[in-house]
Amino acid sequence: MKEFNPTLAKEIFIEGGRLVDPENKLDFQANILIRNGKISAIGSEIKAEGCEILDASGCVVFPGMFDMHAHLREPGREDQETIQSGCAAAIAGGFTGLCTMPDTNPVTDSRSLVDFIKSEAEKTMVDVSPVAAITKGRKGEELAEMAELVESGVVAFSDAPRSVAHTNLLRNALDYARMFNVPIIEVCEDAELAAHGLMNEGAMSTRLGVHGIPGIAEDIIVSRNIHLAEYTGTPMHLAKISRKKSVELMRQAKKQGIKVTCDVTPHHCLLTENDLANYDTNFKVKPPLRTQADVNAIIEGLIDGTIDAIATDHAPFSPEEKQVEILVAPFGSTGLETAFPALFTHLVRTSRLSFEHLLEKMIAAPRKILNLEVPQLRKGNNANLCIWDLSAFRTVVPDEFYSRSRNSIFLTATMYGVIKAVINKKHIWNA
Amino acid sequence: MNEHLLGLEYCSKEEIESMLKAGFSFKEVLSRPIPKVPTLRGKTVVNLFFENSTRTRISFELAQKRLSADTVNFSASGSSVSKGESLRDTIRNIEAMKIDMVVVRHQSPGVPYFLTQCTDSIIINAGDGLHEHPTQGLLDIMTLQEKLGTVKDLKVVIVGDILHSRVARSNIYGLQKLGAKVALCGPPTLIPVQAEQWGVEIFYNIEDAIRWGEVLNVLRLQLERQHSGLFPTRREYAHRFGVTLEKLRQVDKEITIMHPGPINRGLELEHDLADSEFSVILDQVTNGVALRMAVLYLKSGVSTTEQAISQKK
Numbered sequence: 243m244k245e246f247n248p249t250l251a252k253e254i255f256i257e258g259g260r261l262v263d264p265e266n267k268l269d270f271q272a273n274i275l276i277r278n279g280k281i282s283a284i285g286s287e288i289k290a291e292g293c294e295i296l297d298a299s300g301c302v303v304f305p306g307m308f309d310m311h312a313h314l315r316e317p318g319r320e321d322q323e324t325i326q327s328g329c330a331a332a333i334a335g336g337f338t339g340l341c342t343m344p345d346t347n348p349v350t351d352s353r354s355l356v357d358f359i360k361s362e363a364e365k366t367m368v369d370v371s372p373v374a375a376i377t378k379g380r381k382g383e384e385l386a387e388m389a390e391l392v393e394s395g396v397v398a399f400s401d402a403p404r405s406v407a408h409t410n411l412l413r414n415a416l417d418y419a420r421m422f423n424v425p426i427i428e429v430c431e432d433a434e435l436a437a438h439g440l441m442n443e444g445a446m447s448t449r450l451g452v453h454g455i456p457g458i459a460e461d462i463i464v465s466r467n468i469h470l471a472e473y474t475g476t477p478m479h480l481a482k483i484s485r486k487k488s489v490e491l492m493r494q495a496k497k498q499g500i501k502v503t504c505d506v507t508p509h510h511c512l513l514t515e516n517d518l519a520n521y522d523t524n525f526k527v528k529p530p531l532r533t534q535a536d537v538n539a540i541i542e543g544l545i546d547g548t549i550d551a552i553a554t555d556h557a558p559f560s561p562e563e564k565q566v567e568i569l570v571a572p573f574g575s576t577g578l579e580t581a582f583p584a585l586f587t588h589l590v591r592t593s594r595l596s597f598e599h600l601l602e603k604m605i606a607a608p609r610k611i612l613n614l615e616v617p618q619l620r621k622g623n624n625a626n627l628c629i630w631d632l633s634a635f636r637t638v639v640p641d642e643f644y645s646r647s648r649n650s651i652f653l654t655a656t657m658y659g660v661i662k663a664v665i666n667k668k669h670i671w672n673a
Numbered sequence: 674m675n676e677h678l679l680g681l682e683y684c685s686k687e688e689i690e691s692m693l694k695a696g697f698s699f700k701e702v703l704s705r706p707i708p709k710v711p712t713l714r715g716k717t718v719v720n721l722f723f724e725n726s727t728r729t730r731i732s733f734e735l736a737q738k739r740l741s742a743d744t745v746n747f748s749a750s751g752s753s754v755s756k757g758e759s760l761r762d763t764i765r766n767i768e769a770m771k772i773d774m775v776v777v778r779h780q781s782p783g784v785p786y787f788l789t790q791c792t793d794s795i796i797i798n799a800g801d802g803l804h805e806h807p808t809q810g811l812l813d814i815m816t817l818q819e820k821l822g823t824v825k826d827l828k829v830v831i832v833g834d835i836l837h838s839r840v841a842r843s844n845i846y847g848l849q850k851l852g853a854k855v856a857l858c859g860p861p862t863l864i865p866v867q868a869e870q871w872g873v874e875i876f877y878n879i880e881d882a883i884r885w886g887e888v889l890n891v892l893r894l895q896l897e898r899q900h901s902g903l904f905p906t907r908r909e910y911a912h913r914f915g916v917t918l919e920k921l922r923q924v925d926k927e928i929t930i931m932h933p934g935p936i937n938r939g940l941e942l943e944h945d946l947a948d949s950e951f952s953v954i955l956d957q958v959t960n961g962v963a964l965r966m967a968v969l970y971l972k973s974g975v976s977t978t979e980q981a982i983s984q985k986k
Contacts, residue, residue, distance in 0.1 A: 451804030521783025569781030
């Protein structure tokens with residue numbers, strides 16, 4: 243775990259970078275002057291006036307990304323991650339905003355927990371938006387005090403990483419949430435169908451002798467949730483879909499004008515069940531890695547807009563928990579520090595997805611789903627941006643993580659995109 | 674030749690043939706007045722059994738003793754495992770006591786491979802979850818070769834709970850590599866998804882399987898499966914998938930019956946069938962020791978079979 247040392251960003255001159263801001267349809271070479279945390283000037287003619295110069299020649303500058311699905315483990319499992327370490331990992335991955343998932347211990351289902359998360363987040367460079375549990379203790383039995391939670395500042399509700407099993411309770415949550423302008427985020431998995439499963443059910447699970455999680459465990463809940471969203475009219479967001487079938491269902495739902503959005507994780511865009519051939523538990527994630535046909539459908543869905551956003555599902559685990567036999571290893575991979583380089587390398591550099599598309603899914607889309615302000619490279623705005631050298635590459639090694647955990651699904655991969663600096667909340671972090 | 678024996682999927686035809694050939698040589702050793710050779714003298718083998726097993730462990734242990742190896746048994750209950758020690762720590766501690774080979778049985782698939790990543794010892798898979806049980810696959814093939822000469826073009830039906838069977842997987846890979854034709858027979862709930870990828874026939878009643886096959890390798894039905902709703906009753910299972918003398922007599926050909934044990938008599942096999950002239954079940958058990966001697970010997974890295982065996986003569 244590396245030490246994270248940001249400094250105050252009083253006056254910074256970012257020189258010679260390529261500025262990309264899909265929200266503003268900007269892509270040009272210019273300098274940026276930042277004063278007291280705000281962008282005070284942008285242009286190729288502006289000059290540094292005795293302030294700190296950040297050489298961005300050969301680099302790309304774009305607004306800070308937003309991860310709408312991060313498990314930061316605090317309170318409860320500070321050995322895996324804390325809000326501090328998770329936010330350091332986020333900055334190191336170019337994310338200036340994120341949602342904390344409510345599966346903390348105790349569960350984030352009350353004002354005091356939300357207050358705690360917010361106060362810890364104050365000390366970081368990240369804009370942290372807590373997501374609270376839909377049901378008390380995430381038990382799926384009774385609704386949490388949603389109104390008070392909205393007042394205390396949560397931006398969405400979710401029982402992640404679980405789905406709300408009782409359809410009637412979820413229907414009530416959706417109806418009740420119509421009073422507020424916050425979405426319900428559902429992870430789509432039928433717990434009964436998925437029980438005992440460790441990986442995607444299919445040719446590979448049969449070969450490996452590993453209990454499978456059938457694709458229908460996702461399809462059924464995606465379908466159910468789309469019906470609920472249509473019926474209740476409350477915006478619903480389906481987190482980390484992984485199936486071709488889910489993409490098709492979402493495409494159809496959007497055509498019908500149903501208020502439903504969705505995201506995928508970087509690993510579901512890039513990896514398949516075949517990566518589990520050696521029973522490497524870093525590949526044991528939920529939803530499970532699927533097939534190449536599913537990966538292709540997901541990329542198709544990113545291109546045509548069926549899939550709105552990309553979220554990391556950052557799920558840190560200690561080595562004692564993760565470096566064990568596949569039967570008992572927990573599901574999940576860290577993701578904040580590898581998401582952008584992985585996708586840039588394997589989707590953008592291979593011309594499967596445009597750079598603008600990728601940025602849109604990681605900067606504006608998640609914030610819009612959550613009704614949050616989208617940062618822009620514009621004079622007068624808060625400086626909220628990241629700077630990357632996209633021609634440089636490096637190998638993912640455990641010792642270089644800012645996260646407290648090392649269970650990365652991309653360990654040992656070599657990826658393009660090395661971060662140089664991030665500016666947000668009047669601070670700068672230089673890599 | 675692979676250093677370890679993780680599964681028959683990962684073995685070449687030649688490797689399988691050499692293990693079988695050595696198996697027959699060791700079977701001859703077992704018929705001597707003193708059925709013991711000094712082949713693995715000075716070698717230490719640990720039997721690491723995280724799952725209850727009597728037969729496989731005894732078979733391995735006898736094989737080790739007949740080869741003059743030093744053996745140590747480790748079982749999960751009453752060990753450090755029940756105190757919460759991780760598998761990685763367990764194996765590293767055992768390795769630190771200077772051992773040469775580990776025979777491992779574990780409920781999680783992939784554990785033998787996992788162990789190769791955290792130790793330098795040679796790993797022999799004695800059954801990992803639903804994945805593979807390669808020595809069982811080999812001893813089944815050895816028994817068929819012994820009775821029928823060759824398994825090439827032989828039609829073998831694996832009957833029963835294929836989904837939860839590591840024996841089935843090892844049999845499929847081993848038999849197919851040696852040119853046999855394999856079919857599966859059982860209720861659809863007990864046949865894994867996309868089993869067709871193996872290029873096997875699939876039968877949903879035992880009569881069809883008997884008409885097709887020359888060998889029935891009948892698996893043990895694990896009774897607890899009934900409670901998870903995979904089939905209705907033992908009665909119905911026995912009726913549709915149980916092998917009986919009457920069903921065997923309906924075809925005019927010789928059928929060989931195998932079973933990896935322990936048998937549920939009256940369920941998958943009619944009461945007396947296991948003791949009938951159709952059955953090679955006890956030959957399987959005998960061959961198991963010889964075959965495991967062969968595997969231990971070949972994987973240990975000591976000299977050739979001929980030398981090893983002739984030392985005693």
